[in-house]
Amino acid sequence: MASRTHTVTNQPPPLVGYDVFGADRALSEAVERHLDPALLPGARTELSELGRAAGSAQAQEWGAQANENPPKLRTHDRFGHRIDEVEFHPAWHRLLGHAVSAGLTSAWARPGGHVRRAAGFLTWTQAEAGHGCPLSMTHAAVPALRAQPDLAAEWEPLLTSRVYDEGLRPASAKAGALFGMGMTEKQGGSDVRANTTRAVPLAEDGAFALTGHKWFCSAPVSDGFLVLGQAPGGLSCFLVPRVLADGERNVFAIQRLKDKLGNRSNASAEVEFDGTWARLVGEEGRGVRTIIEMVSATRLDCALGSAALMRQAVAQAIHHATYREAFGGPLVGKPLMSNVLADLALESEAATTLALRLAAAYDAAGAGDERERALLRLAVPVAKYWVTKRCTPVVAEALECLGGNGYVEESGLPRLLRESPLNSLWEGSGNVQALDVLRALQREPGALDAFLGELGAARGADHRLDAAVKHLFQELADLEGIEARARRLVERMALVLQGSLLVRFAPPEVADAFCASRLGGDWGAAFGTLPHTAPTAAIVARAGVALE
Template sequence: EILDDAAGFLMWTQAEAGTCCPLSMTHAAVPALRADAELAAEWEPRLASTVYDPRLRVAGQKPGALFGMGMTEKQGGSDVRANTTVARPLAEAGTYLLTGHKWFCSAPMSDAFLVLAQAPGGLTCFLVPRVLPDGSRNVFLIQRLKDKLGNRSNASAEVEFDGTWARRVGEEGRGVPVIIGMVAATRLDCALGSAGLMRQAVAQAVHHCAYREAFGGKLIDKPLMRNVLADLALESEAATALALRLAAACDDGGEQERAFLRLAVPAAKYWITKRCAPVAVEAAECLGGNGYVEESGLPRLVRESPLNSIWEGAGNVQALDVLRALRREPGALDACLTEIGRAHGADHRLDRAVKALFTELADLEGIEGRARRLVERLALVLQGSLLVRHAPPEVADAFCASRLGGDHGASFGTLPSGLDLEPVVERARPA
């Protein structure tokens, strides 16, 4: 079921990424709500509904509900333990009044929000409804909507809590462990979203070059343009393969796959989302001046492309999370190496890259300063293993030669000679 949702998410983000944030938040709220069986029983049917009434009403009177999230504050950012929003217990068990400020609140039009605040027992997760059970509005003061680079069709707000009623989710002091399930799910959606944006950018570039004639022939038939298009297609296919592999692991739910996800999700989120911006910009360049004009659709993709890398923990946060998993959960590394090892012996360049990864992992002295390099290598060998096993030989060969064999320049269009690039480009061509 999660794999089906992931495929739909990957497709939909190509058409309209703005609605993906509330979809992602709503879907990701489920694992956090399951920390409280009563809350989960009340809210899950609403979150799973395919019918929605956008009016602000008591949630119990609506056929479906949307969830947002509010974690970050001015002084802390990704360091949510520095949050200063205060939760004061009320007489009714499990209920509190919140006072504080949230610098980023995602999807402020939602029916309810998962937020973090300091309760007497420490940082705790809370459910904040927009409308109270008696039909009155909860105190949810929108200070402003963020003026963002992209993703402008989706609102992000700065909000104030001033005696805002909330229900505790999980135990006091366990806010981060409770909400981390939501964060992991939204990080997967970040990877899927970037993979979708890359796919759309590459599809637009290949389509344009298939019909554009210049210098005596179709652009797609020119060796240099074919190299660029094939290089972009490799990046897109590798991102899609890894993101959907993570979704399949979520569907499985077994202990081995959970261990795999603990390391693979932050690594994939780091690498896939970082590759999105250069892919979108290069794809726009394939259209020449037309790619800089709004009617082409590429400027929207370019503006959207940095979003997923920044959201749900920017690059350094993901890299440090990988280090944390390596130190605290050795089973996570074993699971990743088992996945990578399924392609052992199939390509000498992949085998050599895996050995280099082992060397990197063996030297933990000063590892934090090398964390990005380590995470990049981990993501690349995961992608390489998947493509060697599941992609056409031409795709796997070109990926391993360029990304793992080191025969690649600093920009797209620098694939080595001797590769069969025509089927790589045709594979990425829209039907």
């Protein structure tokens, strides 16, 4: 056979060797908007370094390797001793180690920490999403542990450390630690009140012995876990260390690892407790209230993770269309393709803008702003519901922009597509989020006041937004059959919140196209149906990536 059969032409170069943070104008502008100007120089430097690492060939290779070599369960050592360890590919450790050293678990103790950490999380997880799970849970465990000051004093320095110290050892022997969480059980799922894990008090003050199981336990090689169990005083929150203070391993039997649709690099396990030693966190019988602080933070990370997947998919689609020629010119210049890409870019920017606004609210709430805290109570489940729901159709449409090339594993788009439904399931599915919004509306009027105040900041800026807000008022005033139409209500709340933010902060072409399509009704069921007058070329140019 001939050694050379054809010359390869009209194929785009790999999207590699670029600053993931710096190339994302919506993200970088949000950081500048929400950070104190005195913090900006350091934050820009830090995030650009992380962005260049995320866009490097090395990080992309780590992501591929971690997913091609999923974790393996080792229940026993060669001598028959029970060890319950999970073996990860070295690429997983490199990804996780880089993330920890970049501060993606240390948002709580520094000014602007949540905005900086959210921007870093959105940037770095574009290289690989699965290792974001232990990062998220470790970050989110901090506010829950603060319900028990002695435990917080022991663990918080380890959870916020920038040292990735792998291996199972007592906390006192480690320079950094990771945390996981176990809430759901096979018989109850999201209905955690149905949990049957028993917690029996021990002689030591605050210590309990747990017997039961957890149906989903992610990152089961973490150093500690927050779990729910039925104590004599009711459902309570407990800290379960993997290794006890004397070096003995706690009873933490990993029964099997889940065989998941996506998220292949990350281990999700079924675990059994049998006299497992644990410490009470918070008040006995108030377990849900204690652990909900962790859940709220991880729900925001669900929105951030979905925004990261959307951004990477859209960047890949625009990059491909910029270099690929068809029917006499670059695809990106074709009116219909430009419409599709612009529509996708709007969805991505709206998700990023909303997620960073909520990260800023966390910073403000931590500084004592009660109105921002009230806003989070309603806006977090709204954002979690909508942004995670939009992720899968965005990634699927972006994949189609690459044609058959997008359906091939080497493009990276199939991995993004498999990952895309996860965040809508994790930390409560769509129905759970919608019901949580109803609960906040009914029990916490301050949350609605804060939410409406955020919308009011854009009043009069766009007539379509004003009309959508008026319609929302009408829906909120009619409580008949509210549960059955909760999803429609939450969708409307998310869209007007995104519209309000874009009208205030995005370029006019972005805000106008968003309001015309999402709020004004001039939009079809599929992407690529923006009004024909929309400045699609300008929107696409804003979302594109220029290789260095």
